[in-house]
Amino acid sequence: MTSSDIALKFDLRKCVQCGKCTASCPTGRESNLRTRALVFRANSSDVSTERELWLCTTCYTCQERCPKGVKITDAIIELRNLAAEKGNYPSIHLTAIKGLRDTSDGFPITPEVSKIRSLLGLSIEPFDVAHSDEEREKFRKLFQSLRIIAFLEERK
């Protein structure tokens, strides 16, 4: 699928540039993500190398509020798939996936985070799947069957 196919499939061409998506985007308040502008560019060019694509948290707020029914979040997810196929994905994602495979923890708790948790009166490490050998093994098998790591590494 090309970026032009994605624009058609998810109705990006219906966009009237009202800006409601940008105004309602929680990530845009804290980052450079400008959803309206991203939709505009995706209508006329290949945005698969753009960093903004990866700032979206896929919360779906923009898609729910778009007055023209543009499937913005669905399009962003598909555009990311296209970008990943070309090797244009942030390397932190591969690090997180490898962390999940190896420890069942995408971002293991660092000593700094443990310290903050302690100051907040929380347990040093939250209970999660990383504490169970049985669950860790399930994760390892899952990642083996998905072959996602091989897929991403082959494209970098």
Ligand code: SF4
């Ligand atoms: S809310 Fe919908 S119509 Fe308005 S700018 Fe965003 S995508 Fe376009």
Ligand code: SF4
């Ligand atoms: S789905 Fe992405 S672009 Fe849309 S509002 Fe949420 S963070 Fe912003």
